[in-house]
Amino acid sequence: MAKLVFSLCFLLFSGCCFAFSSREQPQQNxxxxxxxxxxxxxxxxxxxxxxxxxxxxxxxxxxxxxxxxxxxxxxxxxxxxxxxxxxxxxxxxxxxxxxxxxxxxxxxxxxxxxxxxxxxxxxxxxxxxxxxxxxxxxxxxxxxxxxxxxxxxxxxxxxxxxxxxxxxxxxxxxxxxxxxxxxxxxxxxxxxxxxxxxxxxxxxxxxxxxxxxxxEGGSILSGFTLEFLEHAFSVDKQIAKNLQGENEGExxxxxxxxxxxxxxxxxxxxxxxxxxxxxxxxxxxxxxxxxxxxxxxxxxxxxxxxxxxxxxxxxxxxxxxxxNIGQTSSPDIYNPQAGSVTTATSLDFPALSWLRLSAEFGSLRKNAMFVPHYNLNANSIIYALNGRALIQVVNCNGERVFDGELQEGRVLIVPQNFVVAARSQSDNFEYVSFKTNDTPMIGTLAGANSLLNALPEEVIQHTFNLKSQQARQIKNNNPFKFLVPPQESQKRAVA
Amino acid sequence: MAKLVFSLCFLLFSGCCFAFSSREQPQQNxxxxxxxxxxxxxxxxxxxxxxxxxxxxxxxxxxxxxxxxxxxxxxxxxxxxxxxxxxxxxxxxxxxxxxxxxxxxxxxxxxxxxxxxxxxxxxxxxxxxxxxxxxxxxxxxxxxxxxxxxxxxxxxxxxxxxxxxxxxxxxxxxxxxxxxxxxxxxxxxxxxxxxxxxxxxxxxxxxxxxxxxxxEGGSILSGFTLEFLEHAFSVDKQIAKNLQGENEGExxxxxxxxxxxxxxxxxxxxxxxxxxxxxxxxxxxxxxxxxxxxxxxxxxxxxxxxxxxxxxxxxxxxxxxxxNIGQTSSPDIYNPQAGSVTTATSLDFPALSWLRLSAEFGSLRKNAMFVPHYNLNANSIIYALNGRALIQVVNCNGERVFDGELQEGRVLIVPQNFVVAARSQSDNFEYVSFKTNDTPMIGTLAGANSLLNALPEEVIQHTFNLKSQQARQIKNNNPFKFLVPPQESQKRAVA
Amino acid sequence: MAKLVFSLCFLLFSGCCFAFSSREQPQQNxxxxxxxxxxxxxxxxxxxxxxxxxxxxxxxxxxxxxxxxxxxxxxxxxxxxxxxxxxxxxxxxxxxxxxxxxxxxxxxxxxxxxxxxxxxxxxxxxxxxxxxxxxxxxxxxxxxxxxxxxxxxxxxxxxxxxxxxxxxxxxxxxxxxxxxxxxxxxxxxxxxxxxxxxxxxxxxxxxxxxxxxxxEGGSILSGFTLEFLEHAFSVDKQIAKNLQGENEGExxxxxxxxxxxxxxxxxxxxxxxxxxxxxxxxxxxxxxxxxxxxxxxxxxxxxxxxxxxxxxxxxxxxxxxxxNIGQTSSPDIYNPQAGSVTTATSLDFPALSWLRLSAEFGSLRKNAMFVPHYNLNANSIIYALNGRALIQVVNCNGERVFDGELQEGRVLIVPQNFVVAARSQSDNFEYVSFKTNDTPMIGTLAGANSLLNALPEEVIQHTFNLKSQQARQIKNNNPFKFLVPPQESQKRAVA
The missing domain is CATH 2.60.120.10 (Jelly Rolls)
Structure with missing residues (x-):
């Protein structure tokens, strides 16, 4: 995803115009x-x-x-x-x-x-x-x-x-x-x-x-008079009546x-x-x-x-x-022990630049985690396709506004900039996440290439009031970018 | 219009950016x-x-x-x-x-x-x-x-x-x-x-x-003090007073x-x-x-x-x-028996791309009809210039929210996606329609090139619960695209 | 500024897209x-x-x-x-x-x-x-x-x-x-x-x-459970607690x-x-x-x-x-007797095209005036850095909605299209004005290149109900464009 986002930004920036968000804001509060x-x-x-x-x-x-x-x-x-x-x-x-x-x-x-x-x-x-x-x-x-x-x-x-x-x-x-x-x-x-x-x-x-x-009469054609329909379609009254839905039984x-x-x-x-x-x-x-x-x-x-x-x-x-972004397609993020993520943005799928929407399909192995991250420029509507996962969402006041299971068929909305992390509870947790921007960007807070990884060590140290050694651990311990394998297999992997 | 819209879309799409709607949504409800x-x-x-x-x-x-x-x-x-x-x-x-x-x-x-x-x-x-x-x-x-x-x-x-x-x-x-x-x-x-x-x-x-x-004092210059006006314009007090409107009689x-x-x-x-x-x-x-x-x-x-x-x-x-989009200009849609329509979009009139507005001038012969149609991406503000027409407007619930005459000097607002059809009641009904998008697109529901014309016959048949023969009539009977001549002349024409 | 705006418009217009305003409107009233x-x-x-x-x-x-x-x-x-x-x-x-x-x-x-x-x-x-x-x-x-x-x-x-x-x-x-x-x-x-x-x-x-x-717990990381943080960062419980802010004293x-x-x-x-x-x-x-x-x-x-x-x-x-747009940078508008103005738009500072914001630094000599002007396409948030100035703001009804001093450390908001003029009360009044458009345009009402200067003399005469001679004075008396020196020095200058 990091590379995806990167090349994406690059293309947009060298073009004459940005893919600027074009959505109405919600009402106050x-x-x-x-x-x-x-x-x-x-x-x-x-x-x-x-x-x-x-x-x-x-x-x-x-x-x-x-x-x-x-x-x-x-x-x-x-x-x-x-x-x-x-x-x-x-x-x-x-x-x-x-x-x-x-x-x-x-x-x-x-x-x-x-x-x-x-x-x-x-x-x-x-x-x-x-x-x-x-x-x-x-x-x-x-x-x-x-x-x-x-x-x-x-x-x-x-x-x-x-x-x-x-x-x-x-x-x-x-x-x-x-x-x-x-x-x-x-x-x-x-x-x-x-x-x-x-x-x-x-x-x-x-x-x-x-x-x-x-x-009766829910369709737009049913709202017109028979006379108008006869004239517009050059048909007789019976067909016009059928256009209005008269022939529908129940x-x-x-x-x-x-x-x-x-x-x-x-x-x-x-x-x-x-x-x-x-x-x-x-x-x-x-x-x-x-x-x-x-x-x-x-x-x-x-x-x-x-x-x-x-x-x-x-x-x-x-x-x-x-x-296609489903299970069988070639994923953008892949770790056999952790899972995979496939995204469709306006770069892969140009029609999305017209909708100003995008989507992401994800699949998480049991106990694997999607690290805490936030959407910089989109709301995310997560729909669980399969299995269940434990998800936590945090708002700008540091309040955990969601801490629970997302099960198959349910939906969780993560507003822009809110931070979210997930851990799969079943063998294969699958979700699709609709995003309200055609070039969504996410920022991860943990792991390689994350925000904390990109901060100077001394800034982490003084920001979190830590010892130098601890800051280094926070910055470097997790070598994974988006998906972290289950802790056991992870320990084996980094060992 | 079909061709107009078509070539328009084409140009926009091959360019780097879409002419995206840029308007605030109305308040709720x-x-x-x-x-x-x-x-x-x-x-x-x-x-x-x-x-x-x-x-x-x-x-x-x-x-x-x-x-x-x-x-x-x-x-x-x-x-x-x-x-x-x-x-x-x-x-x-x-x-x-x-x-x-x-x-x-x-x-x-x-x-x-x-x-x-x-x-x-x-x-x-x-x-x-x-x-x-x-x-x-x-x-x-x-x-x-x-x-x-x-x-x-x-x-x-x-x-x-x-x-x-x-x-x-x-x-x-x-x-x-x-x-x-x-x-x-x-x-x-x-x-x-x-x-x-x-x-x-x-x-x-x-x-x-x-x-x-x-x-007194409706103008923006009248709101400044005399001292400011004297300084800004380097004029004497009397001229400054006149700038404020003091010399206006009544x-x-x-x-x-x-x-x-x-x-x-x-x-x-x-x-x-x-x-x-x-x-x-x-x-x-x-x-x-x-x-x-x-x-x-x-x-x-x-x-x-x-x-x-x-x-x-x-x-x-x-x-x-x-x-100029008036009567004398060269129309985009023309049928001597039915009328004409001239549009000004940001393609004809580039200044409109800055306003994100467009307009359409139409003229309908007596008893001719503008087929049921909707604006995909714009509201339409129809002002009657001349004559009168019978107009019907239908909302998403199939309710006929307007069914009446639009007379010279009156205005009718047709919101985006609402379906509208009109039939002239006078020898020459003329209107101008302001549209809130610089590249408006309309979808017609009846006639050649309409939505129903572009659906497979079998889909029409099963959607409207019709016989195959009836579906074919709905799809093909009306050979006109936007404007349908009066039924009598139409019968003569297609006979 | 006139030239600035000019070249700016030119560039934008020959490109494929306009820098269109992209901001939500405020609530009603x-x-x-x-x-x-x-x-x-x-x-x-x-x-x-x-x-x-x-x-x-x-x-x-x-x-x-x-x-x-x-x-x-x-x-x-x-x-x-x-x-x-x-x-x-x-x-x-x-x-x-x-x-x-x-x-x-x-x-x-x-x-x-x-x-x-x-x-x-x-x-x-x-x-x-x-x-x-x-x-x-x-x-x-x-x-x-x-x-x-x-x-x-x-x-x-x-x-x-x-x-x-x-x-x-x-x-x-x-x-x-x-x-x-x-x-x-x-x-x-x-x-x-x-x-x-x-x-x-x-x-x-x-x-x-x-x-x-x-x-406690204002940070976004503090909202996650220790377990999640341990997994995401691959750190032990103590470091996770520190990430949450536990180690912060007061x-x-x-x-x-x-x-x-x-x-x-x-x-x-x-x-x-x-x-x-x-x-x-x-x-x-x-x-x-x-x-x-x-x-x-x-x-x-x-x-x-x-x-x-x-x-x-x-x-x-x-x-x-x-x-840098501060005092030491090269100004866009400069008159040693009146002051200077430096702007940062998306042309000077491309990152602003992403923010859709811009800024202006101004410095006014004592008793010099910024002529009455308005922002065509932006709100202006004026923050006084140094000194004080007398400012007047007029709304569309000709009401003077502000007439007072703006002192160091205070802020005055001038909404789009409202007319504003300022006169420095101190030796050097400095301000920064944040504008809610990355290519702001201003229209001046007095002086060379102003709106009144660009109107035909006869239109001014009949619009303001003046004698021909007076209209000529209003149009031409002030030879300055944006900043007018103190009246005394001005008189000396034009004498």
Missing amino acids: ECQIQKLNALKPDNRIESEGGLIETWNPNNKPFQCAGVALSRCTLNRNALRRPSYTNGPQEIYIQQGKGIFGMIYPGCPSTFEEPQQPQQRGQSSRPQDRHQKIYNFREGDLIAVPTGVAWWMYNNEDTPVVAVSIIDTNSLENQLDQMPRRFYLAGNQEQEFLKYQQEQGGHQSQKGKHQQEEEN DKGAIVTVKGGLSVIKPPTDEQQQRPQEEEEEEEDEKPQCKGKDKHCQRPRGSQSKSRRNGIDETICTMRLRH | ECQIQKLNALKPDNRIESEGGLIETWNPNNKPFQCAGVALSRCTLNRNALRRPSYTNGPQEIYIQQGKGIFGMIYPGCPSTFEEPQQPQQRGQSSRPQDRHQKIYNFREGDLIAVPTGVAWWMYNNEDTPVVAVSIIDTNSLENQLDQMPRRFYLAGNQEQEFLKYQQEQGGHQSQKGKHQQEEEN DKGAIVTVKGGLSVIKPPTDEQQQRPQEEEEEEEDEKPQCKGKDKHCQRPRGSQSKSRRNGIDETICTMRLRH | ECQIQKLNALKPDNRIESEGGLIETWNPNNKPFQCAGVALSRCTLNRNALRRPSYTNGPQEIYIQQGKGIFGMIYPGCPSTFEEPQQPQQRGQSSRPQDRHQKIYNFREGDLIAVPTGVAWWMYNNEDTPVVAVSIIDTNSLENQLDQMPRRFYLAGNQEQEFLKYQQEQGGHQSQKGKHQQEEEN DKGAIVTVKGGLSVIKPPTDEQQQRPQEEEEEEEDEKPQCKGKDKHCQRPRGSQSKSRRNGIDETICTMRLRH
Whole structure:
């Protein structure tokens, strides 16, 4: 990480502009935190094809961090309906694989069905064209810019579990700090409306009892009159009614089940999965290969989708929108006895420079420790993927505001500059940490390359009121940089 | 527009930095809007030479959008006194023509009176020098950076009507979000003080009754003591008193009448108006031509005013500060049956990259529709210039927060991500829409190149619970991109 | 200054991006200021080796400016313990000289003790390595980025007096707007906690009475458990306890005295001080020279510390972090009868582009005046270093919100766009003005190159309702640009 940060700073500094933080500050007092908790989701919305769980964004730590967190589970053949949000989103795939699409306004529809000129006489289905479709798999980080609509689909048996944050304090959000999801279809409420009503202390126009009864018309198209929809889409009244959601039976919700499975043009993945994982890493979404098995397989045409990075083709329309940081990818920090850390910053994953967000995947061996450290320029939202760890967080007054276990599925928010250290309690503690800066920097307090290691010995001595010998020990005893192996193995290692 | 946005994104992306939004978010809850209204100005301040009308910036939609709106009418020979504001301003000329000046600190005075060496003995008036003067005409958009003083003058019979927004949520404004106008002269109150007092709940130092009686000393120079003014300007006490406004008779206000007309050195426009409009468009303020009729006509000297764009001369001092987007200019979107749209972004009009604002002029034929669309990254402040239209706005909960007519002279605020559609009710509905981002992006929901058009057919089918045939109709029936002709002509067109 | 601003704008404009303001706006109403005061520090914290005084950051003008101000006095051999803050800091050295260090995470330890291979057998102290150490002296401006830890030491007899602002409204601060200092060591409270408790209206976990009794554990390391510290530092329990501050006797506070003086590797300064001041100016911290007298003298090795500016070496790790703007440096504005002004912007001092702050040192001769002017894009925090001046500040309503003396050691906040003028009351009034923008621009209202000077004469005439002759006097009488000599000498000069 030290080197990472270093080269990163270097590049930024020699360029004409800094990657400056661009986030709204929280309201007054919201970061005067005396006590943090490891939080479970506190709301659960069942859908036909899965489940959305949310954390209350009005909780003080979430208000301080300025983000909204949710977790979405897609069962087999489940389609998450297209939606967009009032802030940039990062989605981490905790489990499963599938496909997703993002609709970037103004970009061409570069995925085209093959034409079938021969088969006449059978009212051939006209050729379909749509924007790029991406594969995703466990460990992927997906970047969704503000206002860009996306959908997601699970075509496997394993449920897809995706954890996502919306950065509502991003300056890209010109609305207030409440998270808002705009669904293109369906009659479900957007999942954060509940909290908005709590916060605002007012009732939505539809009234409480009405919500229970009708609960219709949650999508943005449902808000327009039939007349407008007929005119805009050049369709008849029945289709316009369907656009509004009239044909929906009961609460299907935001995730619907596609009976028989979704059939769209997409690059093949199954064959590619046979390739060694390491190769596949970077190239997976770049070079869709056509092996003739998939009936829809078609090499995307046109320069827009060739995805070479020659500075001309590198437009927003072909921007890479996923990046794998999971267990199998090549880590940035690695110590077989202690664990590994993989980061995705705007250098690895340029789309993040637009979101001004980044993420870090970490894995800690039992009893290994991530040394006390702080984020210089970001809040950190740590979500435990696997196992459990003992974590301590300290604020500017030296108060230990968190001292407890972070278990799988729970989240802990560490505000900027607060100091945090962790020790794994299980064989393999895995976490993903979302950071509110696209080039986050961390400062470690112990170990090689740490702040204390970079201070003159005499300054340590007099600052901590120590003997010279003790200062030297503090400065030099720990030879590890970020991750310290369990004390026993460490003693063996340095012995 | 699709292409516009596309090429725009491309340029930004290949450059080193994104045009990132740089605006303050509104306070909590201020965008939780259940109901919008088409608003008239609610205050009216008469001046000697014209009229200033304002909209209350404390209204919830204005607070959400973070802007203050006003409309200024200048009668013949009316001079709007110089002032500057605590945020960037965009001024749209709804009617009339005239001249304006902007005083950029540190820039040279490049407009110089001709020297008159021959005529001796008659106490020749010394040569005057001042900064650049610009012509303006109907349809012009004028960019005024934060803190830069400007004045405006109407030298024609037609009253000048100018609509302007101050972006008080711009990060260039480091004060709080109240709009403030600092007048260099006069004893009028700044036009937004009234609302500030309401909001703040406190009285200005001068007290309520005093305001009625004296109402003196509104200008920034009036606040200094005579002694300071005498010293700073090296003038005698009487002139210092006049600087403070002592010589003002009664309430002249912010707009004064210049008896006999204002005589300043300015480039000729009358001759140029003879040229075809299209040529004049871009060049008008670039190449002032001297045809020997105007006594003050003088080619501006010095490299600063040559206005070539070779990357060296392109300094702030010669930056183009007006750009025509009115009816006569070449539109970006055009369909003779439906209407036209012209946008000014920081690509067409580089000064906007400094303001982080943009604008769009639109004209809709009777019964033509602007399809449902949303702004990905901007609030939109729509001011109706001419005619009336039926507009619908939908929020994230699918609630129709506006469904009504927008008439000439009224304003409707559409917050970021809210979906809006419009249908003209009159032969020619014209509007100007100010947007709080210098590279605004819109996503359309219906028609060619829309979000629904870019989704795979099967995703539409299952998302909206439709038959395959219906999904195809939704995706493909409307062949128009932004503006849809009236349904009758449309049927004829597609038939 | 006019030229300065000019060239500055030019450079920025031809580059790809503007130096856009990046600060949070204050809460609503906080800049609706009817009355300003010249403020003394209102809290005083004695330490073993010195004194820290603070101004209440909850005062309205400080809230409006979004900064926190403090003054630190270091006696001989006093060491300010390492700390970092939640916003960028600018430190101005009012008096004294000494050394400071800044610990930039990820940067190499480039200062190395000489190896002593010969002297064996005496348990040779191992070679120490640490990050760069800087000399500072009176008039230096030191830039400390958000979250970067620094320490400071006085090795002379003259007490060091340093005035510093923390820009809590900087967007680099993602926490709320309270200033926070994170101490690496010691058991003192951070100096702004007191105000935080006032503001928040809540008590810290430790309770009021406890604070009186124990007042322990203010440092960030003290918040961790012994077990964590032992593991992280690989030290025994006693050293871990000392890291927590157990070995501290009584309230040493944030500044400790180093008995016998601090011995660290640092570049020699005493020899350099013999060089003429002007030469030394820019090069002092760039070319540490080794003259063989200092036992620790050692040329820093490695490309990181060669400090050539070839675009490759210019990394964050070797970034220049101090810049002298004091009395002895070469001024930007100079008039022997009136005074001088020296500015440090991100053009002179590139580190400021990261802080988005700048500073100005001014010196006014008796009865000389700084003409009425305003900051277009910054708040100004004026701290009087020496002498006293009569200052007037006017707001947008023409109200004189300050009209009084600013004396040595007091501070006056002039919000953005407010107009200010000053006249020295003592032989030499000196001030430093911190500005909340790295490329501040000022507009003068009187004198050559002022706004009124750049307006056409006729516009002045009709705007101020004057005779032509009077308008000419206002425009041209004062030939000075920023600083006007005393009226007597001025009369002599222009006569």
